[in-house]
Amino acid sequence: MNSREQQLTSFTKLLDVMDELRAKCPWDKKQTFETLRHLTIEETYELADAILEDDTEEIKKELGDLLLHIVFYAKIGSETDSFDLGSISESIVEKLIHRHPHIYGDVEVADEEEVKRNWEKLKLREGKTSVLQGVPRSLPALVKASRIQEKVAGVGFDWEEPKQIWEKVQEELSELNEEIKNGHKNNIEAEFGDVLFSMINYARHIDVNPENALERTNKKFTKRFQYLEEAAKKNNKELTDMTLTEMDVFWEESKKYFK
Numbered sequence: 001m002n003s004r005e006q007q008l009t010s011f012t013k014l015l016d017v018m019d020e021l022r023a024k025c026p027w028d029k030k031q032t033f034e035t036l037r038h039l040t041i042e043e044t045y046e047l048a049d050a051i052l053e054d055d056t057e058e059i060k061k062e063l064g065d066l067l068l069h070i071v072f073y074a075k076i077g078s079e080t081d082s083f084d085l086g087s088i089s090e091s092i093v094e095k096l097i098h099r100h101p102h103i104y105g106d107v108e109v110a111d112e113e114e115v116k117r118n119w120e121k122l123k124l125r126e127g128k129t130s131v132l133q134g135v136p137r138s139l140p141a142l143v144k145a146s147r148i149q150e151k152v153a154g155v156g157f158d159w160e161e162p163k164q165i166w167e168k169v170q171e172e173l174s175e176l177n178e179e180i181k182n183g184h185k186n187n188i189e190a191e192f193g194d195v196l197f198s199m200i201n202y203a204r205h206i207d208v209n210p211e212n213a214l215e216r217t218n219k220k221f222t223k224r225f226q227y228l229e230e231a232a233k234k235n236n237k238e239l240t241d242m243t244l245t246e247m248d249v250f251w252e253e254s255k256k257y258f259k
Contacts, residue, residue, distance in 0.1 A: 015085070018071050033076060040069045052215055098122065120154040131155055143211050145200045153204075162205040169198045220258070227254035 047062035078084035101107035
């Protein structure tokens with residue numbers, strides 16, 4: 001591992017490269033906050049994929065891409081005297097110290113949950129009008145539901161044990177089945193949403209990240225289905241011409257192959 005001095009030297013090189021690219025490269029010259037936004041989102045998802053794959057080399061590369069974006073945004077901000085890396089760093093340091101009075105002050109906490117509750121209380125004192133104000137509107141719905149539940153739990157609005165939530169899941173499933181029988185599309189969608197919200201809440205209480213869990217299942221399904229496709233080709237068959245029973249033979253093979 002590099003020393004602190006070596007790390008600072010490398011970071012300074014990155015700043016120098018950013019200055020040069022912004023001054024000389026036609027593409028880099030044209031970039032704005034808005035043009036970089038979708039690229040930053042893409043890089044964040046690529047990092048998330050690397051983390052799920054537990055690929056440390058890829059995690060390092062994707063972190064580098066994200067770091068470049070942060071430096072890029074800071075460079076653009078400095079050009080209008082809005083902010084720079086220095087003011088960004090000072091701002092986050094100040095916030096971290098303020099929100100960790102159990103480290104930098106005389107507050108005592110018993111555990112992680114108390115740290116979270118204090119964090120939410122401090123944010124409200126800073127001027128936020130709602131505990132949920134910090135949940136980005138553009139988050140994917142599953143992630144947003146998880147963050148909403150974490151936020152309200154941070155101020156004590158939560159179930160006491162997983163068993164209670166599982167009972168709620170069963171209740172919501174029953175209500176969904178009732179609406180399916182009635183055939184009211186809007187009500188079915190509403191109840192389906194309630195089932196998902198309850199399942200996400202249950203996942204949190206059994207210490208499962210629902211986003212990670214679903215993405216792992218997506219990846220598992222993709223691998224198995226692609227195995228099915230390859231197996232069909234080797235047997236000179238088209239999936240569209242096969243029966244579900246025939247496809248299921250290859251599907252079961254894929255489950256054993258990737259076990």
